Amino acid sequence: MDNDLRKRDVEYMWHPCTEINTFEQMQFPIIESAKGAYLFEVGGRALLDGIASWWCVNLGHGHPKLIEAIQRQASVLQHSIIGGMSHPNAIELAEKLAQITPGNLKHSFFCGDGASAVESALKIAVQYWANIGQQDRSRFVGLEEGYHGDTLGAMGVGYVDAFHRDYKDVVRPAYRASSPHCAQCPCNKQPKSCNIECFESMRQIVKEHHKEIATVIVEPLCQGAAGVRIYPEEYLQRLRALCDKYGLILIADEIAVGFGRTGYMFACERAGIVPDIMTVGKGLTGGYMPMSAVIATDKIYNSFRNNDDNRDNTFYHSHTFGGNPIITALALAAIDVYENEYVLEKCQPRIEQLSVGMHELGQMLGDSNTLAMGMMGVVEINDVSGGADRAARIVKKAYEIGLFLRPRGRALYLWPPLTITQEELAQVFAILKTAIEQTA
Ligand SMILES: Cc1ncc(COP(=O)(O)O)c(C=O)c1O
The missing domain is CATH 3.40.640.10 (Type I PLP-dependent aspartate aminotransferase-like (Major domain))
Incomplete structure (x- = not known):
C-alpha cells in the first residue's frame, strides 16, 4: 500500500524544501497516525518523533483535551x-x-x-x-x-x-x-x-x-x-x-x-x-x-x-x-x-537528561561542539567538508532504527515534544548512539 501512496504522491504533490529528483528515488516516510512522542508509518512501524513535527507538537500527538476542544467548538x-x-x-x-x-x-x-x-x-x-x-x-x-x-x-x-x-x-x-x-x-x-x-x-x-x-x-x-x-x-x-x-x-x-x-x-x-x-x-x-x-x-x-x-x-x-x-x-x-498539567515543571528532569545525552553524543562524535538549553540540544560537527554528510548519514540510520529527525547541515539536533517521557528520551539517545556507531 505504501508504494502505491508514494507513486501517487510523486505524481501529484509538491513538497516544501524538497529536491524533487532525490525525493522521487527515496522510500520516504508516510505517516498515518501518531500518539504521544510516536509517529506511526503506514503499515504501523513506530518512529520516535525527535523534532516535534517541525517544532510545533510541544504537547505530544493525540492529546485528548486538544482533540476535544476542536470537536466541541466545531459544532458551535x-x-x-x-x-x-x-x-x-x-x-x-x-x-x-x-x-x-x-x-x-x-x-x-x-x-x-x-x-x-x-x-x-x-x-x-x-x-x-x-x-x-x-x-x-x-x-x-x-x-x-x-x-x-x-x-x-x-x-x-x-x-x-x-x-x-x-x-x-x-x-x-x-x-x-x-x-x-x-x-x-x-x-x-x-x-x-x-x-x-x-x-x-x-x-x-x-x-x-x-x-x-x-x-x-x-x-x-x-x-x-x-x-x-x-x-x-x-x-x-x-x-x-x-x-x-x-x-x-x-x-x-x-x-x-x-x-x-x-x-x-x-x-x-x-x-x-x-x-x-x-x-x-x-x-x-x-x-x-x-x-x-x-x-x-x-x-x-x-x-x-x-x-x-x-x-x-x-x-x-x-x-x-x-x-x-x-x-x-x-x-x-x-x-x-x-x-x-505542569508541562514545564515536569520537563525539569528531562532537560537535564537531554543535556547529558547531547554531550555524550558530542563525545562519541569527537571534533564537535555541543549546546543544550531547555528541551533542545545540538551537536555541531566541526569538519567543514564532511560534517554535513556525516550528520545526514546518522539521521538516515536513526530513521531506519526508529527515530525521526531532519538533517540540518553539520548540526545534529533534538527538539522532541516537551511531553516525551524519560524512557522515550533514553530510547532516543540509545538509537542515536547506535546510529553514530554504525555510520562511523
Ligand atoms: C523563528 C521562526 N519564525 C517564523 C517561522 C515561520 O513559521 P511558519 O512556517 O508557520 O510560516 C519559523 C518556522 O520555522 C520560525 O522558526
Missing part, C-alpha cells in the same frame, strides 16, 4: 470575522496571552501562520513610526542566518543566498548583524572567555543607521533554522538595552521557541527582557492547527488610533483564518494544558 461556531466584530474565544485568548507573556505585552493581532505573523509584526513596526510622524524609518535589522518564514517580507529579514538567490530583486534585505553562533564562535572565543564580543556588529549597525531603522527582529536565544544556534541570555539583554538607547522597536520572534522550548514559557522570560512586539505560533496550538499572533504593547497599539490630525492610522491587514473560533478554542485548551 467554526468561523466568524474578527475585522470590525469579535467572538468570545478570540477575546478570551487575547486576554490570556496578555497575562502569560512577559511585561506589558498586551494587544493580540491574530494571523494564520508563522510567516504571516512576522509580516504583520514588520508592518506594524513600520506603520508605528509613520503613525507618530516618522515616515523615514523603514529599514529592518536581523541576524545573519536568521529565519522568520518564507514570504517576501520575512525573507528580507532572513535572507540566505542559497535558498533565496532568485528573489534577490524582489526582497529588501535587512541590515544583518553577526550571528551569535556559539558552536563556531565568529570571534574565536570559548564559553569561559566570551564577553559577547559578537554583539559589537549589532551595536555598530544600530549606531550607524538608527535614524532609518524601524525595528530589530531576532529569534530569541536560538536561531532555529540556522541549525539550532543556541546563544546566551546576555546577548538579548544587551540588545534590549541597545534598542532602548536608540528608542527602537524590538521584535522577539518566539514562533519556534515560545511555549516552553527553553524551559520557560517564553525565551524572553528566560533572558529577563520584554520585547515591544512578540510573535508566537507553532506551539500556541500544540501544533494541531495553524495559528499565530503578534502581541504588542499599549504604546504601539495606541499609535494606531485615529486622532485629530486627519491621518487614517488604521492597520489595513488581515488573514481570513487568524483568530477563528475553532483554532482559538484549541489554543486556549493548549495553554490550559501547558499551565495546569
Whole structure:
C-alpha cells in the first residue's frame, strides 16, 4: 500500500524544501497516525518523533483535551470575522496571552501562520513610526542566518543566498548583524572567555543607521533554522538595552521557541527582557492547527488610533483564518494544558537528561561542539567538508532504527515534544548512539 501512496504522491504533490529528483528515488516516510512522542508509518512501524513535527507538537500527538476542544467548538461556531466584530474565544485568548507573556505585552493581532505573523509584526513596526510622524524609518535589522518564514517580507529579514538567490530583486534585505553562533564562535572565543564580543556588529549597525531603522527582529536565544544556534541570555539583554538607547522597536520572534522550548514559557522570560512586539505560533496550538499572533504593547497599539490630525492610522491587514473560533478554542485548551498539567515543571528532569545525552553524543562524535538549553540540544560537527554528510548519514540510520529527525547541515539536533517521557528520551539517545556507531 505504501508504494502505491508514494507513486501517487510523486505524481501529484509538491513538497516544501524538497529536491524533487532525490525525493522521487527515496522510500520516504508516510505517516498515518501518531500518539504521544510516536509517529506511526503506514503499515504501523513506530518512529520516535525527535523534532516535534517541525517544532510545533510541544504537547505530544493525540492529546485528548486538544482533540476535544476542536470537536466541541466545531459544532458551535467554526468561523466568524474578527475585522470590525469579535467572538468570545478570540477575546478570551487575547486576554490570556496578555497575562502569560512577559511585561506589558498586551494587544493580540491574530494571523494564520508563522510567516504571516512576522509580516504583520514588520508592518506594524513600520506603520508605528509613520503613525507618530516618522515616515523615514523603514529599514529592518536581523541576524545573519536568521529565519522568520518564507514570504517576501520575512525573507528580507532572513535572507540566505542559497535558498533565496532568485528573489534577490524582489526582497529588501535587512541590515544583518553577526550571528551569535556559539558552536563556531565568529570571534574565536570559548564559553569561559566570551564577553559577547559578537554583539559589537549589532551595536555598530544600530549606531550607524538608527535614524532609518524601524525595528530589530531576532529569534530569541536560538536561531532555529540556522541549525539550532543556541546563544546566551546576555546577548538579548544587551540588545534590549541597545534598542532602548536608540528608542527602537524590538521584535522577539518566539514562533519556534515560545511555549516552553527553553524551559520557560517564553525565551524572553528566560533572558529577563520584554520585547515591544512578540510573535508566537507553532506551539500556541500544540501544533494541531495553524495559528499565530503578534502581541504588542499599549504604546504601539495606541499609535494606531485615529486622532485629530486627519491621518487614517488604521492597520489595513488581515488573514481570513487568524483568530477563528475553532483554532482559538484549541489554543486556549493548549495553554490550559501547558499551565495546569505542569508541562514545564515536569520537563525539569528531562532537560537535564537531554543535556547529558547531547554531550555524550558530542563525545562519541569527537571534533564537535555541543549546546543544550531547555528541551533542545545540538551537536555541531566541526569538519567543514564532511560534517554535513556525516550528520545526514546518522539521521538516515536513526530513521531506519526508529527515530525521526531532519538533517540540518553539520548540526545534529533534538527538539522532541516537551511531553516525551524519560524512557522515550533514553530510547532516543540509545538509537542515536547506535546510529553514530554504525555510520562511523
Ligand atoms: C523563528 C521562526 N519564525 C517564523 C517561522 C515561520 O513559521 P511558519 O512556517 O508557520 O510560516 C519559523 C518556522 O520555522 C520560525 O522558526
